[in-house]
Amino acid sequence: MNSKLFARVILFLCIFSMSQVMAKTEALSLIQNPDGRKHISLNGSWNIIVDPYENGFYNHRYQEHEAGYFKNQKQKDPSELIEYVFDNSRTLHVPGDWNSQDDKLFFYEGTVWYEKDFKLAKQKEKRYRLRFGAVNYKAIVYVNGEKVGEHEGGFTPFEFDVTDKLVDGDNFIVVKADNRRERDQIPTVNTDWWNYGGITRPVKLIELDNTYLSDYSLQYSPKNGGVISGWLKVDGKRGVGDNTAELQIAELKLRHTVALDKNGKGQFSIKAAPQLWKPTAPKLYDVEISYQGVAVNDRIGFRYVEVRGEDILLNGEPIFLRGISIHEESPRGQGRAWSKDDARTLLGWSKALNCNFVRLAHYPHNEAMVKMADEMGLLVWSEIPVYWTILFKSEAVYAKAEKQLEEMISRDKNRASIILWSVANETPSHKARLKFLKRLVKKARTLDSSRLITAAMDTHSTGANGKAIDDPFASQVDVIGINSYCGWYGDKPANCAGYRWESEYEKPVIMSEFGAGALQGNFSDNDLERFTENNQALVYKHNLSMLDNFGALRGVTPWILKDFRSPRRPLPGLQDFWNRKGLLSEQGIKKQAWHVLKIWYDKKALEVQKGQALKK
Ligand code: GCU
Secondary structure (H helix, E strand, O other): OOHHHHHHHHHHHHHHHHHHHHHHHOOOOOOOOHHHOOEEEOOEEEEEEEOOOOOOOEOOOOOEOOOOHHHOOOOOOOOOOOOOOOOOOOEEEEOOOOOOOOHHHOOOOOEEEEEEEEEEOOOOOEEEEEEEOOEEOEEEEEEOOEEEEEEEOOOOOEEEEOHHHOOOEEEEEEEEEEOOOOOOOOOOOOOOOOOOOEEOOOEEEEEEEOOEEEEEEEEEEOHHHOEEEEEEEEEOOOOOOOOEEEEEEHHHOEEEEEEOOOOOEEEEEEEOOOOOOEOOEOOOEEEEEEEOOEEEEEEEOOOOEEEEOOEEEEOOEEOOEEEEEEOOEOOOOOOEOOOHHHHHHHHHHHHHOOOOEEEEOOOOOOHHHHHHHHHHOOEEEEEOOOEOOOOOOOHHHHHHHHHHHHHHHHHHOOOOOEEEEEEEEOOOOOHHHHHHHHHHHHHHHHHOOOOEEEEEEOOEEOOOOEEEEOOHHHHHOOEEEEEOOOOOOOOOHHHHOOOEEEEOOOOOEEEEEOOOOEOOOOOOOOOOOOEOHHHHHHHHHHHHHHHHOOOOEEEEOOOOOEOEEOOOOOOOOOOOOEEOOOOEOOOOOEOHHHHHHHHHHHHHHHHHHOOOOOOO
16 A cells, blocks of 8 residues: 555544544434433432542643543552542532532532442343433533543533443443633623532433434424424334334324334324413323334423514414513522422412513523423523623634524423523624624524524613614514613613613514612612612613503513522622522512512503503
């Protein structure tokens, strides 16, 4: 073989082996509805080692070393030198951020190693997928001392096939979780929320057949009298006979055989007249999709959403979105929310405000939250953390944003409650940002043509009382979100009522943020005194009067349901690292402004009922 050809062969082998390594470490595409699969929960107590110098990953020459903590070594002889051990180390509860579980970790940003032992009765003909609901922010995962993969992004699930790493009997998992903020991340280094680190959502070991139903999507359209259409995907080797799957919705007397193509994908479009999902009647159907006798069950609502001029239509009817913004923070104070109970409480508080809509800011919330919104009848704005000053010129950063968008849409595409995908919040308007966001919108529409696209944008004043909606990005979205803090970040509360809004676009507008800070229980005779409940109520009063005269307005999500932790809010005695713009204190106690908004929503709901509110 001549030297040129030999060099080419070597180059090919290098590239091929690199791709194999990359392929092994990249997370897999998500399976749909993990709760509906046979699985072992790995929630509970995990041993941890706090490792600010990443001593468990790099040796003193700063090279990744072979005896890292992922080996979970045990001293076999007293003469053996091992300078770490998981067995009797401290523990943390998973799911759960480390900041709110241990005061010594409240401000901690760095690496924490997690370790979990578990027994498995490994089945020969099964595959095993290890799924994390989320790890903030970077995760490297090892099973029985071998790396299975890594993931970046703090608010979306990821999975690895660990079949070949598991043994029958005793196994262990080690996770390197690192929540350090870096300039080239999504979000970047500056946010107005607490950087809760760790394995913040549930962990499952999912057992699958070698060939299994991996994914599916069902959407309703009113066309031709009503159609449920979509697709399903079977992964794995298929025998000659097994080229169909069964879709069944018993309550609709619907049973349909779906033919699979050579790639295991099957499309369907079935005439159907389901009761349409809506906030006042959140009807969900039991859907069963089975393949080779293995059934996957889901609860899915059918509805359709569209925009027409300045109106948002749900099931063909104009709707006004009485909403509230929510951070994913525990209703019992601080720390990441993650459970059904957390979701039920937070959404119950929203319902108590007479909301029919929630903005789940500023990142995809946990799966329990969106499933609970389906059950409780709350429409949802779901968002990726393309927040403030992202590195918009970076291709690598764009890829991170797009991956989080894909993971959010893949996970929640069957949730009727979600009507809006938001691709950004308050991003500075310039050429690179517009290009970046236009790409994201294009990607979102490719992934899901059934939902509306939005983003929260800044606005600016045009002289006395004039406010302009003229962000060039607004031309790309279906619904324009605007954040405007009249009476808090500028101007006096009494001037807000007189604001007049001008939009360059004939599109629905959602006031995605307004509000003011108040320490619950703090009052003053002076309504202009900051951080008093009466000042917050005054700001709400005048902003809501402004909204009464805002013709293109079709929704509001005031900032924010409850006080939340923020490293940007240190003011002693009033903030103490809480952002106090909640209508509820961090313990869920109502502030005066809560009642101001509730009264306005009750009035709004009545107007819409009488068909008045959307006429302006
Ligand atoms: C911004 C931002 C929020 C932030 C809020 C505030 O609009 O979108 O994330 O918390 O204002 O200043 O409280």
